[in-house]
Amino acid sequence: MLGKIFKREKSDAAAPEGKRIYAIGDIHGCADMLATLLDSISEDVAENTNDFADATLVFLGDYIDRGPDSRAVIDRLLELKKSDAEAIFLKGNHEASMLDFLDAPEDLYQWLEWGGEETLESYGIDPIGKTPTALAAELREQMPVDHLRFFKSLSLSHIEGAYLFVHAGLRPGVPLKEQDPMDLMWIRKRFHNTPPAERPDHVVVHGHHPEDKPIDAGWRIAVDTGACYGGMLTAVVLEGTTRRFITIKAD
Secondary structure: OEOOOOOOEEOOOOOOOOOEEEEEOOOOOOHHHHHHHHHHHHHHHHOOOOOOOOEEEEEOOOOOOOOOOHHHHHHHHHHHHHOOOEEEEEOOHHHHHHHHHHHOOOOOHHHHHHOHHHHHHHOOOOOOOOOHHHHHHHHHHHOOHHHHHHHHHOEOEEEEOOEEEEOOOOOOOOOHHHOOHHHHHHOOHHHHOOOHHHOOOOEEEEOOOOOOOOEEOOOEEEOOOOHHHOOEEEEEEEEOOEEEEEEEEOO
16 A cells, blocks of 8 residues: 545635544445555544544445455444444445345346445355345345444435535435435436535535545535545545545555
């Protein structure tokens, strides 16, 4: 893993007073990159505190699929959840697709093509030559109970101060309480191209759409930087009115 990159910017939007927020983009089975990013966050926290007590970690979803070790990613997140860290875990479209596959494998077999085969392999399942129904049954058998419980517990959104955290984005002009969960996990261009008059009151922090580098567009911050495609794993750090990024690059 290569270093971390900091970019510091000021905005009118503010995190809650006295709190530092780390929002982490799409991990997609890249367990080694996650470990390095968490080490970097721990070092960053230690500049002011000795643990995660005064910081909040917000994970924006898409923990599984495509990358080499989805199971190890979930193991690490569960360790974090059981620690003293204040951590929020949101649902991405890949977690939703996996849960749908478990419930209706013949209808949602596309999940296998979206990176689900790599997730199956991380749980010790060989997908070759098996029907979706057989694979779903095997995944239910091989997946630890606390993993499935974790997937079912994921939230769709979270608010801290002036910031709204969500996996993909919002349907323009629609209040948060009226948003379709599918949009919160799947929307792309319609959200990215939201005209100023229809932008939400909060600054939206999201992942879902891989970019070459993190984007701070003022009204939205995008932190999916393609970790599973040989890109980077990124966290945006929000403290007061300051925004900066910690970015980990794979070897």
